[in-house]
Amino acid sequence: MGTADGDSTPVGTRKRAARPRQGASMADVARLAGVSSQTVSRVSNGFPGVTEETRQQVMAAMRELGYRPNSAARALKRGEFRTLGVITFSLSTMGNIRTLEAIATSAAQQGYAVTLLPVAVPTQDEVNGAFSRLGELAVDAVIVIMEIHLLDAATVSLPPGVQVVVADSDAGDRYTVVDTDQVGGARDAVRHLLALGHDTVWHLAGPEDSFAAQRRAHAWRTTLTEAGRNPPPLVRGDWSAESGYRAGLRLADEQDCTAVFAANDQMALGLLRALHERGRKVPDDVSVVGFDDIAEAASFLPPLTTIHQDFAEVGRLCVEGVLSKIRRPEHDAPTGQGTTLVPTRLVLRDSTAPPPSHR
Amino acid sequence: MGTADGDSTPVGTRKRAARPRQGASMADVARLAGVSSQTVSRVSNGFPGVTEETRQQVMAAMRELGYRPNSAARALKRGEFRTLGVITFSLSTMGNIRTLEAIATSAAQQGYAVTLLPVAVPTQDEVNGAFSRLGELAVDAVIVIMEIHLLDAATVSLPPGVQVVVADSDAGDRYTVVDTDQVGGARDAVRHLLALGHDTVWHLAGPEDSFAAQRRAHAWRTTLTEAGRNPPPLVRGDWSAESGYRAGLRLADEQDCTAVFAANDQMALGLLRALHERGRKVPDDVSVVGFDDIAEAASFLPPLTTIHQDFAEVGRLCVEGVLSKIRRPEHDAPTGQGTTLVPTRLVLRDSTAPPPSHR
DNA sequence: CCAGGGCATGTTTACGTAAACATTGCGAGC
DNA sequence: GCTCGCAATGTTTACGTAAACATGCCCTGG
Structure with a gap:
């Protein structure tokens, strides 16, 4: 030189x-x-x-x-990105959104950013794609908001050393899971209706491939059986208000149907419309309970009695769980397991009343 | 050694x-x-x-x-993160969520990840905080989904060299803005009601500090005036169904009110409930038009005629805009400006009909 | 009055990757 | 048969930061 x-x-x-x-x-x-x-x-x-x-x-x-x-240099030096990845399906359901929001807020409080990994179509291929993209992503850990059955085959491509917490799913035996107490919520809904004097409770279930829907339906059936009642045939929807409406048209013709537990508020909304159209008054002729307690539920016709889910708490626990995993180097050996349940709460409004026979 | x-x-x-x-x-x-x-x-x-x-x-x-x-090392070497930051208020409004989802999807297609910067409370301090955190964040550019007036004082702390696109706002003179054609949508809503024969149209507006609400209200007034009608007093809500309900209770007492244009679907929902409670039939006695076309709107009682917003397109254009800014080094000199409008579409359902006097 | 112990600051180095440049080895053309 | 050229691979270096170590200075205590 x-x-x-x-x-x-x-x-x-x-x-x-x-x-x-x-x-x-x-x-x-x-x-x-x-x-x-x-x-x-x-x-x-x-x-x-x-x-x-x-x-x-x-x-x-x-x-x-x-x-x-320059955060790239900083991350390179420190060996951490201070960023969490969130894998989720299209943000179509209110629950996912509220959970995501809570995750983002909690993460921010802990000094972590949140990177979104949207999976457009919930096919196995797409999920695998998201997970492999994730491999190159600047994240320290991952939170998955997803039905577990789609996660299964993707496990292989989950990079080792990346900690995962799953929300809104089961499979607590293989992953750390945070979820709403679906069973408790469904039980509360059914018991509330039985306590009002209804002989039995019909169930407007969510799609078959949803574990949340499965567990709500299962708890509904169990609760009825335990109370010595006969579970009526299950009516299937797909979470949408439209599917609730179609189901409602059928239920309106069942003269002995005086109480319905809908697996979410949207379907309850459609159900209310169908019952109204067929001249069956809510709650005088038919009582309806929803699930979720979306913001609009209080403004339905009539205001909807429903099971409140604490999405904020679910999100908070997801962040807490995943961060504790990061911070304890090899405390929990394989992937860590166990399910944390967040309790629900019955919110009484005007869509439930004693059955006509009791008045 | x-x-x-x-x-x-x-x-x-x-x-x-x-x-x-x-x-x-x-x-x-x-x-x-x-x-x-x-x-x-x-x-x-x-x-x-x-x-x-x-x-x-x-x-x-x-x-x-x-x-x-290691994406940190990679980013450091390449000088780019392949990540976009999205600053938004709490994801409480459906519009923001849908926009965010579209942004995430479009970004993924372009090989970009999306990092969320939630601002819990929409105060000036919080916004400033988000923007300064953003300074340390591993993002190449930023998309802001936010009312512009909260952005104003934050401008100072916006790091130079970070490209920004703003959604859902005005101020196209200072930023590149992508937004729904609020004016066109509001005009269509009002004209639809006038065409049905209503003398005039009442407006259930959003909160005063929202520019979207302001523009919808302004377009409502202008359209009425242009048609030679007298705009009735404006009724103010806060976007929530509950506020729509309260406003509806007042509107139900206005005997000459036969048509209402609500600034969003949630408020329209509350309005429907209030009108129903007061025995004013929709659409026979009162016609209602909403704005947004949320998924549930088709299941309201009655199914809601509303203005459809193409949030997916808004999100897509945001990503496109911000990426083109990145890729053109200094093509658009200062901050770049201009507003891109995404058209709306009137969706006819069952909540509008000719006024009683016409039958 | 000088040694020793901090305290403020400077220097060196490594993090993991990829561009730029350097080096092999092998086949084709004269 | 020898060289030129290209294809495959290796070596060096820099990206921006921060930990670890090094230096110099002032102040205190014996």
């Missing part, structure tokens, strides 16, 4: 022209402030051992250059 | 024990496959100039070690 003329400054500027990269680096700030880059680092991270005067100088230099730390 | 005994292998393992870092690095793969790390890099990125045989060996080594590329 030394043959060419330039030797001190041009190095930093030569190639920089080709790529007008976003910002100033620590070295730039250090140069302007007349300190070493390490001092800039200390200021940037709020470490002690820096004079107030020096700190001010560095801060001024940062402002002048519009310095923002 | 050379004084201590170990010199070749222990280097890689010594400190590693303290931090059981997640995975194997390129060097590890290279060692196992008996090639250089550069060759591993070539395989990893699908570059040419590698024998099929070598490629297979490397792939095998990758699988064996469970290698996943």
